Amino acid sequence: MAKPLLDGIRVVDMTEALAGPYCAMYLGDMGADVVKIERVGVGDQTRGWAPPYVNGESAYFMSTNRNKRSLSLDISKAEGDRRRGHLH
Secondary structure: OOOOOOOOOEEEEOOOOOHHHHHHHHHHHOOOEEEEEEOOOOOOHHHHOOOOEEOOEEHHHHHHOOOEEEEEOOOOOOOOOOOOOEOO
16 A cells, blocks of 8 residues: 655644635645644634534534644743644
8 A cells, every 4th residue: 555645744734714724634634744733722713613513522623623633832932832632
């Protein structure tokens, strides 16, 4: 079986709403390691775009952020803040 097209490529996704997360989602679908950066204490605004919810998460958020890892980052502090785990 061949490696995914973007295997070994890391993408930093600092977008919210639709266009950016959707494009980064496709990069993840093609094998890129996509890391979504979210605001500390707030996260991506689409986490609250519901109903419907799937296991307590916004279905919209889950659908446009599949194949991504996520972390929160406070860019006002050099050390940042890692709080979130892997997205499905």
